[in-house]
Amino acid sequence: MTESTPRTRSPAARETLPEPSDHEELIMFLERDQLVADTSLPVSPAHLSARAKAALWALRAFVVIVSFMVIYTFVHQLG
Numbered sequence: 683m684t685e686s687t688p689r690t691r692s693p694a695a696r697e698t699l700p701e702p703s704d705h706e707e708l709i710m711f712l713e714r715d716q717l718v719a720d721t722s723l724p725v726s727p728a729h730l731s732a733r734a735k736a737a738l739w740a741l742r743a744f745v746v747i748v749s750f751m752v753i754y755t756f757v758h759q760l761g
Contacts, residue, residue, distance in 0.1 A: 712720065730738075
């Protein structure tokens with residue numbers, strides 16, 4: 683039997699690959715349950731301006747109104 687040697691990348695290939703960040707290196711060494719526990723931590727809400735909050739509320743209202751219109755049209759076409 684012949685032993686296979688591990689393949690190594692050429693120096694040119696090593697230069698073109700991006701180096702993993704410190705956080706990515708740490709993630710690679712976590713066990714599956716540790717990774718799940720780390721990624722299931724809640725994220726704090728984004729700090730939005732009053733204008734952005736108003737735009738999001740207007741978008742929500744628009745979606746609700748259009749949804750009612752679609753449902754009404756569907757029900758009206760059935761009868």
